[in-house]
Amino acid sequence: MVKKASSKKKVIKKSSSKTKLKKVEKKEISQTQKPKIKGKLLGEVSNYFEHVGVAAIKLNAELKTGDKIRVVGGEVDFEQEIKSMQIQHEVVQKAKKGDEIGIKIKEKVRKGYKIFKI
16 A cells, blocks of 8 residues: 655754754645636647647537637637637527537637636
8 A cells, every 4th residue: 555645844953042843743735736727628629720729629618609608728828709600611690518519718728727617
């Protein structure tokens, strides 16, 4: 059985006026603790076509024209409204879970960036 390392680190400080040693506990911030992102996870960017500014998104939930999304990944974090979307080069008003859609995006994104519905 593997034991987890403690998330606390013990530091020994020497007092300048006294020779006593004090034990001070210092909390480490875990790298897995990230700020909570508002909105429901909608999907993930599966491809980006820079020459036309279009992202292909694999959906985990329903999306329709007029919904507002938030794109988060790398140094990118922005919001935009869905004005139009396509499935297999055909304009659609609504897409369901499991569909892969193409939408015009206002900033450069990369594969793996997360899409949230807000």
